[in-house]
Structures are given as C-alpha cells and as structure tokens.
Amino acid sequence: MFEVEDSYWWFGAKRALVRLLLGRYLPAPPRVAVDVGCGTGGTLQAFAPLGGRWVGVERSELALAFCRKRGLPDLLQASAEALPLKSDSADLVLCLDVLYHRGVADDRVVLAECFRVLRPGGRVIITDSALDWLRGPHDEAVHTRKRYSLGELTALVEAGRFRVLRRSYANSLLFIPTAAYRLARRVFPGRGPRSDLLALPRPLERLLAAILAAERALLRRIDLPVGTSVVVVAAKP
Secondary structure, three states: OOOOOOHHHHHHHHHHHHHHHHHHHOOOOOOEEEEEEEOOOHHHHHHHHOEEEEEEEEEEEEHHHHHHHHHOOOOOOOOOOOOOOOOOOOEEEEEHHHHOOOOOOOOHHHHHHHHHHHHEEEEEEEEEEOOOOHHHHHHOOOOOOOOOOOOHHEEEEHHHHOOEEEEEEEOOOOHHHHHHHHHHHOOOOOOOOOOOOOOOOHHHHHHHHHHHHHHHHHHOOEEEEEOOOOEEEEEEE
C-alpha cells in the first residue's frame, strides 16, 4: 500500500470521493480531524493541507513506521475500539474501510468511540466494503470479516446515536465488471488469497479513474442504488 497509494487509481478515487463529501457536509475546516485506522498514512498526507490538526490512529506498528516515513507528526498506536482521545475533542472522524476488518471484534464499539470523540455537530465519514456475496480471495488477502449492505451499515450508524446525513453505494459504474471478476475468482481462485490491487497499464488506470470521476458527478445529485462500497456521512447531535 505504501508503494502505490499515492498513485494508484483506486486510492485516488477514494480520496476524491471523501473530498467531495467534506466539501458538502463539513460546515467549516476541522480544527481537529481523526483518521481511524490510518494505515500507511496516504489519506492523512492528502488531507493535511486542508488545515487543522490531523491525527492518525493505527494499531499496526509496521503501518505507523510507514506513516513516519512521510513525516506525519500526530500518530497514535491504538485499536479503533479504544481511541486514545478525549471525548468531544474532534470536529471530523474518518473511518475509511475499517469496520470490515477481522481485527475489529465489535463494529458497534468502533462507532461508539467515533461518537465519543466527536464534538456535538461533528461529522463522521464512513466507507466500507459492500455486499457479502461479493466475498472472495481478495477479502481473504485483506483480512475481511464482513461486507455490509447499505441498510446494515445505516442501521449500525443510527443505533450509535448518529444522525445520518447521507447514505449511498459507491463504485457503482464499475459494479458489473467488478462483480463478475469477483465471482469468477471464487470459482477459479488461482493461487489463492491475493489482493485485487494489481499493476495495470497506465491507459486503463486513466480510464478507470475517469469512470469514477463521472460517478462522483452523479453523487453530487443522487444516491446510487448498488455498488461495491458503501458510504455513510453522519453527524453527532
């Protein structure tokens, strides 16, 4: 991830989607923002220029070592289920592709921690893997515990006392080819568990990025009915 997340089309499209949601649903630049499960730090580095203090929380020491290579200053080693932050201390929490992970024993506890650290009126942006029937070798490789339907994730967020502002599927324009590829890999797993993050020819990467840019234009106007990801934006009352 560290080697490719600054240039790979998938990561670029995910950050562009989050940036779109920030522009729509964050009333002011955050004084304190928290990236829960910050991984190797690409998202922190991308959004730090927005201003404010950006804090990365990550359980893996290896991932934090890569964050330090980026020169990121505010890093905390901890589980998403026990955030080492004061209550009501953050304006924004990002929980991007965290809840699905098999290292998360209880997704409700993670959401409760996100709620606790947010100030009243603060926002949380949650993205995650969609639709458990898409599970395949990629999920084994990236330690997937669960893939969510939009209804399931929305219900979890509402049960966590958040007020949902936006809910939609994402990666919808690529849904049919992606679903076909995932199902084919279940039938023909090849070498077994392996991530779908494969090196692609540059023209193909540009095409895929353009398709997801067109999808973001749709998301400015409508929610999407199906996709390989789920997105929820919510506020702490």
